[in-house]
Amino acid sequence: MNFRRATEKDIYQIVSLFADDPLGKKREQLNKPLPETYLNAFKAIDADKNQELMVVENDNKEIIATFQLSYIQYMNYYGGLRAQVESVQVRKDQRGLGVGKTIFDWTIKRAKEKNVRILQLTSDKLRPKAINFYKKLGFIDSHEGMKMHF
Amino acid sequence: MNFRRATEKDIYQIVSLFADDPLGKKREQLNKPLPETYLNAFKAIDADKNQELMVVENDNKEIIATFQLSYIQYMNYYGGLRAQVESVQVRKDQRGLGVGKTIFDWTIKRAKEKNVRILQLTSDKLRPKAINFYKKLGFIDSHEGMKMHF
Numbered sequence: 042m043n044f045r046r047a048t049e050k051d052i053y054q055i056v057s058l059f060a061d062d063p064l065g066k067k068r069e070q071l072n073k074p075l076p077e078t079y080l081n082a083f084k085a086i087d088a089d090k091n092q093e094l095m096v097v098e099n100d101n102k103e104i105i106a107t108f109q110l111s112y113i114q115y116m117n118y119y120g121g122l123r124a125q126v127e128s129v130q131v132r133k134d135q136r137g138l139g140v141g142k143t144i145f146d147w148t149i150k151r152a153k154e155k156n157v158r159i160l161q162l163t164s165d166k167l168r169p170k171a172i173n174f175y176k177k178l179g180f181i182d183s184h185e186g187m188k189m190h191f
Numbered sequence: 192m193n194f195r196r197a198t199e200k201d202i203y204q205i206v207s208l209f210a211d212d213p214l215g216k217k218r219e220q221l222n223k224p225l226p227e228t229y230l231n232a233f234k235a236i237d238a239d240k241n242q243e244l245m246v247v248e249n250d251n252k253e254i255i256a257t258f259q260l261s262y263i264q265y266m267n268y269y270g271g272l273r274a275q276v277e278s279v280q281v282r283k284d285q286r287g288l289g290v291g292k293t294i295f296d297w298t299i300k301r302a303k304e305k306n307v308r309i310l311q312l313t314s315d316k317l318r319p320k321a322i323n324f325y326k327k328l329g330f331i332d333s334h335e336g337m338k339m340h341f
Contacts, residue, residue, distance in 0.1 A: 052266075059267045068268050082270030091239065094266065111263055116202075116244065117209045117278045118218050120232030128267045153341060160341070163313065163334035175337050184313035184336025187325050191303060191310070 042140070044147055047094040047107065052083050054104045055096065058130040064165065065130070093151075097144060099135075106131040106140050110148060112155060121158030124148075129162075145178050192290070194297055197244040197257065202233050204254045205246065208280040214315065215280070243301075247294060249285075256281040256290050260298060262305060271308030274298075279312075295328050 047055060056079055060069040070076050086092045091113070097106040108129040114122055126148055131140045152160045163186030164172045176182065197205060206229055210221040220226050236242045241263070247256040258279040264272055276298055281290045302310045313336030314322045326332065 055266055065267065070269060076269070078270035079266060082264055082266050082272075085264040085272075086266070089241065089264070091241070092264070107266075109265060113261055113263075113275075113277075114232055114235040114239070114242070115259060115278050116205055116229060116232050116236070116257075117215065117280075119220060119226070120228035122232075122235075125263075127263075128265050130267075149339070158341060160339040161313070161337065163311070163336050165334055167333075172335050172337075175335075178339075180337035180339045182335045182337050183317075184315055184338065185322050185325075185332045186313050186334025186336035187311065187322075187330035187332050188334065189299070189310040189328075189330050191308060 042105075042143055043098040043102075044095055045098070047083070047087075047096045049080070049083060049087075051096050051104060051107075052079055055094075055107045055130075058104070058107055058132055059128070061133055062130065064167065097140065104132075105135045106144060108144055108148070110151065112157070118158050122156060123159045123161055124152040124155065124157040126160070126162040141174060142178075149178075192255075192293055193248040193252075194245055195248070197233070197237075197246045199230070199233060199237075201246050201254060201257075202229050205244075205257045208254070208257055208282055209278070211283055212280065214317065247290065254282075255285045256294060258294055258298070260301065262307070268308050272306060273309045273311055274302040274305065274307040276310070276312040291324060292328075299328075 053075055056069055056071055059065040060071040086094045091111060093110040095108055096104045099105050109127050111125045112122060113125060164175060203225055206219055206221055206225060209215040210219040236244045241261060243260040245258050246254045249255050259277050261275045262272060263275060314325055
């Protein structure tokens, strides 16, 4: 597996991954051409040095997963830097094959290189398998993840 | 109450708020002079246009609360922008007086102005009163908030 930063050419495939998911298909619009909102989102992410939108390729250079790593500086925890993982999506036919484990091994290593104090994520309670996976990796479910949609 | 962006002069008072808390006192070091890590954290936050480190003043220009609002762009949710609230801390003698409500009224208004799709936060399960407060405001505890400390 190869990890690299996403480029503009990857946008359609990234959105395809999100749309091919029971929760995601209600949220995304996978039309051709793609709604411009996705290009605008990509450009904003790409221009922000604290964001890393990643894709994972297999040996055939197919994108089999995506995730986004954000670095956020806070005053508390002794002025600690945090890394936050979001939008982790593995292609349907690639699940259960260890891709998620490889992504998080990479992410934990990356967070340590960046001297991150806390690595964090929120996981939908409708995805109990994902939550168990994160617990096995060493994440503690110490917090409630609270959302307000507008 | 007056809301304004924090400045370098506010750092000691901000850290004082965090340190005067059952969870925070284990995490912070309120020495004089303050450890440089806090100044470095402030500078990184202040230089990032997606971060708003705020202080709330009373009529005597005393800082009675602080919080940080982060804007994070994602590809999913139709390329939706999120706002994330962290490090909300109200001065001990000011709790239960509606300061938190005023902070969140301000934050929700601000998030809407910025066309945010999701406003989110995580709250420590050791703070059940805070979690109830957020639920009353309209936050849904749909996610597990998972942390890994290094």
